[in-house]
C-alpha cells in the first residue's frame with residue numbers, strides 16, 4: 001500500500017468504506033486493469049463528506065484522468081453546480097468524455113484540455129472548491145492560480161501530499177523522487193503559513209491537505 005499509514009490501518013478503513021456500484025464500480029475496475037491512478041476509497045469518502053458539508057456550486061479539479069473523481073464528486077453535490085476539470089493526456093480525456101456522456105451528470109462537467117499550467121490563466125470564473133490531483137511536483141504552481149480563483153470561504157483539497165510517506169521522512173525518499181519530495185515539502189510549508197488561510201494535513205490515503213480561505217481578508 002503506501003507508507004503513510006500502517007497497512008493494517010489502511011486495510012481496515014478501506015474495508016469499511018461501502019463498495020461502489022454502477023458506473024463508478026466499472027470505472028474502478030477499468031482504472032485497476034489499466035493502471036490509471038484514481039483517488040483511494042477513503043479519500044473519496046473524505047471528499048464526499050466535505051462536499052456535503054461545504055455545498056459548493058463551482059468546483060475545479062486539476063487532474064481528470066478517466067473522470068472518476070469528477071463523477072464521484074457529482075454524486076455528492078446538490079442543487080445548481082458545475083464541475084470544471086483539467087487534463088493534459090489525450091487518452092485520458094477521450095476516456096473521461098466517454099464516461100461523462102454515459103452519466104446523467106455529464107452536461108454539468110466540462111473538461112479543459114491541456115497542461116493546467118498553460119490553461120489556468122484562461123480561467124476567469126471563481127470557484128468554491130478546488131481539488132488538486134495532478135503532477136505532485138507542480139502543486140506550488142497550481143496553488144498560485146488556485147488562490148486567485150478561490151472564493152473567500154472556499155476550500156482547496158490537495159491529494160498525495162505525503163507521497164508514500166517520503167515527504168515526512170528522509171529515510172523513505174528514493175533518489176529519483178527527491179525533487180518532487182522537496183517541492184511537496186515546500187508546498188506543505190507554504191500552505192500552513194499563508195496569511196488568510198488555514199490548512200490541515202491528514203495522513204489519509206497518500207496524504208491529503210485541506211486549505212480553507214478565510215472569509216474576512
Ligand code: SAM
Pocket residue numbers: 037038039062063064065066067068069070086087088089092114115116117133134135138
Ligand atoms: N483525479 C483523478 C481521479 O481520482 O479520478 C485522478 C487524477 S491522476 C492521479 C492525475 C492526472 O493528472 C493524470 O491523468 C495526468 O495526466 C494529469 N496531469 C498531470 N499533470 C497535469 C498538468 N500539468 N495539467 C493537466 N493534467 C495533468
